[in-house]
Amino acid sequence: MPQANAYAAQSEQSVLAPHTIERRALRPDDVAIAIDYCGVCHTDIHFAQNDWGMTQYPVVPGHEIVGRVTAVGSAVSGFKPGDVVGVGCMVDSCRHCDPCQEGLEQYCLEGPTLTYNGQDRHDHTVTFGGYSEAIVVSDRFVVSIPEALDPAAAAPLLCAGITTYSPLRHYGVKAGDKVGVIGMGGLGHMGIKFAKALGAEVTVFTRSPEKVDEARAQGASQVIVSTDEAQMEAAAGSFDFMLDTVPVQHDLNPYLALLRHDGTHILVGLLEPVEPPLNAGNLVFGRRVLAGSLIGGMPETQGVLDFCAAHGIACDVEMLDIRNINEAYERVKKGDVKYRFVIDMATLKVDG
Amino acid sequence: MPQANAYAAQSEQSVLAPHTIERRALRPDDVAIAIDYCGVCHTDIHFAQNDWGMTQYPVVPGHEIVGRVTAVGSAVSGFKPGDVVGVGCMVDSCRHCDPCQEGLEQYCLEGPTLTYNGQDRHDHTVTFGGYSEAIVVSDRFVVSIPEALDPAAAAPLLCAGITTYSPLRHYGVKAGDKVGVIGMGGLGHMGIKFAKALGAEVTVFTRSPEKVDEARAQGASQVIVSTDEAQMEAAAGSFDFMLDTVPVQHDLNPYLALLRHDGTHILVGLLEPVEPPLNAGNLVFGRRVLAGSLIGGMPETQGVLDFCAAHGIACDVEMLDIRNINEAYERVKKGDVKYRFVIDMATLKVDG
Structure with missing residues (x-):
């Protein structure tokens, strides 16, 4: 299913252009997610603007993702359509090294597959992140958003x-x-x-x-x-x-x-x-x-969501229309946000 | 009782001169020790040669001290004349701060009293170390040398x-x-x-x-x-x-x-x-x-001696006549010793 995606443009061109990418057909362990919210992390800006010289364009940033499950692969038992779920900074890892076995996928010895600007371990395509209508992610790297949490305010929990x-x-x-x-x-x-x-x-x-x-x-x-x-x-x-x-x-x-x-x-x-x-x-x-310390492993990422639900903790967010993403980036660079922008992905669909 | 002491001379004068210092009369918690062996630590060289600009001359270096108890103060119950004992890098501390209460006197918030070039907490005199016939130290900062250990090879355990x-x-x-x-x-x-x-x-x-x-x-x-x-x-x-x-x-x-x-x-x-x-x-x-990590507290300093006795561990030492201390310093600076010089203090008494 082709989908509309927003991406921050290459180098000096600070424009927002629609771009069509194909999300992969579901593998047995895959969860397809319709994205509702995506937090804006400073890392997104570094990648969008190629500050670290490693960006592969087109890039779809975003690794603080919350949405609803739309479909699951044949081997998925932990999620079902309609579930409110999250995806953070990683979408895969080697799964067999010591850190992976310990649930510390962020320290995977082969390097975790990053949610965007990473390389899929199966088909070697570049990964695209959460400034998008949808994402498909292996179930190990999907977490449940507890009902007690506001889904928009939960998004930044996935990284920040x-x-x-x-x-x-x-x-x-x-x-x-x-x-x-x-x-x-x-x-x-x-x-x-x-x-x-x-x-x-x-x-x-x-x-x-x-x-x-x-x-x-x-x-x-x-x-x-x-x-x-x-x-x-x-x-x-x-x-x-x-x-x-x-x-x-x-x-x-x-x-x-x-x-x-x-x-x-x-x-x-x-x-x-x-x-x-x-x-x-x-x-x-x-x-x-x-x-x-680097982000957290998948068990602990579920843990932080559950902890927040139990303790009534949420991120302080400012909701963002994706058409204002470039202005938002400038404000993030100046520290002018209390304390995290979260893109309301409904604003993307208006343009789609 | 005035005693002969060796000290490494000031600045450029690389000579060894006899010097007479008075050891204090015993306080109730004091242990008087006749020194048999003292290890040569690189720190001794830094102080002897004022590399750190903080030496108070005359300085008597030496903080890897092993000897025999000659007398104890009225309140001392843990040691008696004849006991083989050791003194390391510290001879006192405030005794009431958190680290001191935890037996981590090396991290005393007021700073531990160093075995040499320190300042006595009671009479404010400068402390003199182990290149000497004798030393008087509060019992909390004296450790027992287990019988199983060779006293000369045990000396460097007090610092190294x-x-x-x-x-x-x-x-x-x-x-x-x-x-x-x-x-x-x-x-x-x-x-x-x-x-x-x-x-x-x-x-x-x-x-x-x-x-x-x-x-x-x-x-x-x-x-x-x-x-x-x-x-x-x-x-x-x-x-x-x-x-x-x-x-x-x-x-x-x-x-x-x-x-x-x-x-x-x-x-x-x-x-x-x-x-x-x-x-x-x-x-x-x-x-x-x-x-x-900095040396160790007094309970653990006793612990390392007991551990060495239990595991048959000793420092590899080269015995040193104190008249050769300046040559030894030059060899230490070149890393030319396997692995620690230990002064046989009997060589000092010959000159005394």
């Missing part, structure tokens, strides 16, 4: 949500822990909610004094303006965990000094070389830990 | 030993784990022995192809020449733990790539800025951990 939830759970954040959240964008605001739901006392670090009230409204019991040295020094040695959502280079050393002994600084946004350089003494003195 | 033992235990290295040990000096050769005694399969990383046989003789089941890119690439993703004993700047990225997902790289030697810069992606992809 799981990315912050997974390390907080992996490192066992618990009641009474002092957790710092660095950055208050799509990821950071979810980190605040999760840490608070786990019983932690949450401090938000922001460079912007004007965000202090916002951070408190999100649940932070303390807000530290990271450019204020006196505030930073007063907090030395007091944190158990630091959830660092900043995706650009920044000095980690002042934050490491804020950790208690045995404290852990978790990077979920930074993929660059650490500059200014990490001071190794900040790890050795205090037996501190610097760790990284 | 505990420094490598502590993180292997803290991170739960166990039978079947694949452990890499980077560097094969005083610390590294102990790391090999401990990891092997814990049941791990040990690989040694060395820049020197001529050290391959040595490393195997120490118990390594595999040796990788770290400058050989093909060998490094072949080992990608295969290690659970990396014990990094290198005290100078080196590129961590090729080693991080050798870790499995959830693997841990432990720094015990490096205190400098990490250059070339750490690539954050190496932590995020694979959920890898970069951690630091």
